[in-house]
Every structure is written in structure tokens, then in C-alpha cells.
Amino acid sequence: MTVPYLSTALKGPLLELESRILGAQPHIEHWFRSQWHAHQVPFYGSVDLRNSGFKLAPVDMNLFPGGFNNLNPEFTPLAVQAATSAVEKVCPEAKNILLIPENHTRNTFYLQNVAALVHIFEQAGLKVRLGSLNPEITEPTELTAANGATVRLEPIERRGNRLVLADGFSPCVVLLNNDLSGGVPDILQNLEQTLLPPLHAGWAVRRKTHHFKAYDQVADDFARLISIDPWLINPYFNATKGLDFQSRQGEEALADSVSGLLDKIRIKYREYGITHDPFVIVKADAGTYGMGVMSVKSPDEVVGLNRKARNKMAVVKEGLEVSEVIVQEGVYTFETVNAAVAEPVVYMMDRFVIGGFYRVHTGRGVDENLNAPGMHFVPLSFESACLPDKNGNPDCPPNRFYSYGVISRLALLAASLELEATDPDNA
Structure with a gap:
């Protein structure tokens, strides 16, 4: 597949940005190496990017990625290499790994993701078994993924401070592919095994605003490194708390937040001669799966929401009520695949980019x-x-994807800083 079509005439700033990234590649890679010496890289993650032709920025960072089945299988060796590196860091002698997936066992595409993860770790020479937190899984249960692959879920037991399976399987590493939206179950507390990602990476604790506060710092440092305006790679944001969408509590505060952010974006649009209308995305500060999200171009749009809109914004995954939102600068996506709107999602394991896909x-x-x-x-x-082509144009496929990989790794670094800042052991 060739790189999707970037359907915008406003290529000037972005081509300049990509050119600067390519020109500074040795400095950038050295800078990343120094950052990973100073900070612990998250085990894995995926980043949603938006490419407007004048701005290239992350808009979400997932620390429990669930789309490994959508990656190009040609790049499985990259994932295997990265998985080997990631596991060796935490348990050099690791032979066994317990993977804990989400509870939604009826989502056959998610099960396909679980099967893809199992395949990666098995290729890395590990014995992988699936332990479920789902109370409905009381005995070993085989389920079929969308592509026909079989996954076998087993109930988890706790013996002392270790998670085991019924036959005594006792792994060195417990890997969560469950984002803990519904809270942290007692069975995962105070384990002596290495649990990755850590419990405070789950949505019971994590907030998008914490991540983008950390990303502000990373983007500023990187912008100084390659002499660019950090706004070109960083969406503005602010937070609004104390909301109750059903009772319309906090609507005026949310409208003020939207208004202030739109004003900031307009200033930047004027600076760069951008004629599009600025917009913001209002989304739950905790949670995933695209729930509790609305696109807004005027503060009036968040006042007096109708019942359907209130219901959409009031509750997210696991039925959790939304009282806090992030109001984030909207970044247009002017990339298309077969005339359909597309955004890149980049996957990383350890500090390595291992592939990605376009959400279309x-x-x-x-x-x-x-x-x-x-x-x-x-x-x-x-x-x-994802290595750059020094002889190619800034927006040729390898160079476009190299830039995507750089911006995604900035988000991964921000996640590292975010987890350090929210680690209860550092409090």
C-alpha cells in the first residue's frame, strides 16, 4: 500500500516540519536514547495521530493497545524483537507470561488482537497463557476470534502474593491488556510478580490531562532540539471538572473552557494563515473506545444539549459516569484512503515502533x-x-512514516513521565 493521499493544499508548514525531522535524525535518535536512559519506557502503547497538513500531533495515547490484529503481519519480526527486549528488561530469565485480556469476550475482533499478542510472545520464546478477570470464566474456556483463531481463557487464582493458574502455572511476568476502567480488583494488588503496565496506568487512576501535561514538556524540549514551534506537534488543551451531563451541571464552565481554547487556536490559525474554522474535541478525561466524545466549533454547542447528546457524553466504558472532561484542540485529518477520512494509529513495544494502521x-x-x-x-x-529515505521527498512513504514514528515516540516518552508523576510509590 502506498502512503494515503494527503488532500490539502496547506503542505508548507508540515513539509518544513518533516524536513526538519529528517535533517535532525541523528540528533533526534541520540536524544531519544538519552531519554530512555533517564526514564522507564512503558511496556507497550499505541498513539492516535492526526495530520492536517499544517500540523501533525498525537490526540490520544493508549497504554493497553487492543489492535495488534490490525498490524501488517510482514512486520511481526519487529514486534518479536521488541517483545524480547521488553521482557528481558523486567525478567531476564522469563519463560512464562500470563496475559490478562479485557472481559468483553463476545468481541471477536478483540479476541483476534489477543491471539495476535499470544503469537508475538510465543515467537519470542515465551510460554503464554491467558488468565481472565471475568467472573463468568470459572473453568478453562475456548473462544473463537473473528479470523477463526482459538483463544483459551482460564480463571486466575491468587496464592500468597502471586497469580497462578489451577495447574500451578506461575509466571515471572503478568501482562495486562485490560485497561482497568472498572477499577483495580483486589486480586491484582501488591503482587510480587512484575505486573505490566503498572496499576496506575489503568483508567481507574489515569487521566488524559495528566498525559498531555507531560506531553507539553516533551513537545517543548523536542521543539527546542529541532528549532520548531511546539504548536505544530502539540494540541492545546484544558480540563473541566464537576460536570453532570444529565442534570446539565457545569455547562457554563464547559462553555467557557471551549470558548477560551477556541480563542487560543484562532490566534495560531491567523499566525499561519489557516482559513479553516478551529474546533475542539470534548472527551471524557478517563476512558477509551471512543465513548464520551463530541466535536465542537462554538461554546453554544455544549449548552442545552438534547437528551441524546447528554446520554452520549454522560457514560463511558463499564457504565462509569463522566464528571471530568479534557477539552482538546481539534486537529483536522486531511489524509484519505479511497476518499474516506483516515488517521494513523502507531503501535510501539518497548521503545520501538512495530507498525500501525490507518483508522478509516x-x-x-x-x-x-x-x-x-x-x-x-x-x-x-x-x-x-520506519527508517527514513535520505534521498526521498519529505512526504514520501518512508519519510512520512518516520515522522509519524518520531511523534508517536514523543507521546510514549510523555507516557513515561506521566507514569512517573502518578506513581503512588513516588508520592
Whole structure:
């Protein structure tokens, strides 16, 4: 697959940004190495990017990525290498790994993701078994993924401070692919085994605003490194708390927050001669799966929401009520695949980019959330394992994807700083 079409005439700033990234590649890679000496890299993660032609920025960072089945299988060796590196860091003698997936066992595409993860770790020479937190799983249960792959879930037991399976399987590493939206179960507390990602990475504790506060720092440091305006790679944001969408509590405060952010974006649009209308994304400060998200171009749009809109914003995954939101600068996506709006999602394990895909939605616009029913995925053709082509144009596929990999790794670094700042052991 060739790189998707970037359907915008406003390529000037972005081409300049990509050119600067390519020109500074040795400095950038050295800088990343120094950062990973100073900070512990998250075990894995995925980043949603938006490319507007004048701005390239992350808009979400997932620390429990659930789309490994959408990656280009040609790059499985990259994932295997990264998995080997990640596991060796935490348990050099590791032979066994217990993978704990989400509880939604009826989502056959998610099960396909679980099967893909199992395949990666088995290729890395590990014995992988699946332990479930789902109370409905009381005995070993085989389920079939969307592609026909079989996954076998087993109930987890706790013996002392270790998680085991009924036959005594006792892993060195417990890997969560469950984002703990519904809270942290007691069975995961105070384990002597290495648990990754850590419990405070789950949505019971984590907040998007914490992540983007950390990303502010990373983007500023990186912008100084390559002499760019940090706004080109960083969406503005602020937070609004004390909301109750059903009773309309906090609507005026939310409208003020939206208004202030739109004013800031307008200043930047004027500076860069951008004629599009600025917009913001209002989304739950905790949570995933594209729930509790709305695209807004005027503060009036968040006042007096109708019942359908209130219901949409009031509750997210696990039925949790939304009282805190992040109001984030909206970044247009002017990339298209077969005339449908697309955004890149980049996957990383350890500190390595291991692939990605385009989230494509034929029914959504350039200023809307694409993580919604009706989306489909197109694997990215990372060429030369995301290494740049020094002889190519700044926006040729390898160089476009190298830039995507750089911005994604900035988000991964921000996640590292975020987890350090929210670690209860550092309090």
C-alpha cells in the first residue's frame, strides 16, 4: 500500500516540519536514547495521530493497545524483537507470561488482537497463557476470534502474593491488556510478580490531562532540539471538572473552557494563515473506545444539549459516569484512503515502533472522532521498518512514516513521565 493521499493544499508548514525531522535524525535518535536512559519506557502503547497538513500531533495515547490484529503481519519480526527486549528488561530469565485480556469476550475482533499478542510472545520464546478477570470464566474456556483463531481463557487464582493458574502455572511476568476502567480488583494488588503496565496506568487512576501535561514538556524540549514551534506537534488543551451531563451541571464552565481554547487556536490559525474554522474535541478525561466524545466549533454547542447528546457524553466504558472532561484542540485529518477520512494509529513495544494502521471511516468528517462504529482499518506499509529515505521527498512513504514514528515516540516518552508523576510509590 502506498502512503494515503494527503488532500490539502496547506503542505508548507508540515513539509518544513518533516524536513526538519529528517535533517535532525541523528540528533533526534541520540536524544531519544538519552531519554530512555533517564526514564522507564512503558511496556507497550499505541498513539492516535492526526495530520492536517499544517500540523501533525498525537490526540490520544493508549497504554493497553487492543489492535495488534490490525498490524501488517510482514512486520511481526519487529514486534518479536521488541517483545524480547521488553521482557528481558523486567525478567531476564522469563519463560512464562500470563496475559490478562479485557472481559468483553463476545468481541471477536478483540479476541483476534489477543491471539495476535499470544503469537508475538510465543515467537519470542515465551510460554503464554491467558488468565481472565471475568467472573463468568470459572473453568478453562475456548473462544473463537473473528479470523477463526482459538483463544483459551482460564480463571486466575491468587496464592500468597502471586497469580497462578489451577495447574500451578506461575509466571515471572503478568501482562495486562485490560485497561482497568472498572477499577483495580483486589486480586491484582501488591503482587510480587512484575505486573505490566503498572496499576496506575489503568483508567481507574489515569487521566488524559495528566498525559498531555507531560506531553507539553516533551513537545517543548523536542521543539527546542529541532528549532520548531511546539504548536505544530502539540494540541492545546484544558480540563473541566464537576460536570453532570444529565442534570446539565457545569455547562457554563464547559462553555467557557471551549470558548477560551477556541480563542487560543484562532490566534495560531491567523499566525499561519489557516482559513479553516478551529474546533475542539470534548472527551471524557478517563476512558477509551471512543465513548464520551463530541466535536465542537462554538461554546453554544455544549449548552442545552438534547437528551441524546447528554446520554452520549454522560457514560463511558463499564457504565462509569463522566464528571471530568479534557477539552482538546481539534486537529483536522486531511489524509484519505479511497476518499474516506483516515488517521494513523502507531503501535510501539518497548521503545520501538512495530507498525500501525490507518483508522478509516467513510461516514465521518475531517473534524470528527473516527473511533466509532463503522470504522475499518488499513495496515500501514511501514517501509524499511520506519527508517527514513535520505534521498526521498519529505512526504514520501518512508519519510512520512518516520515522522509519524518520531511523534508517536514523543507521546510514549510523555507516557513515561506521566507514569512517573502518578506513581503512588513516588508520592
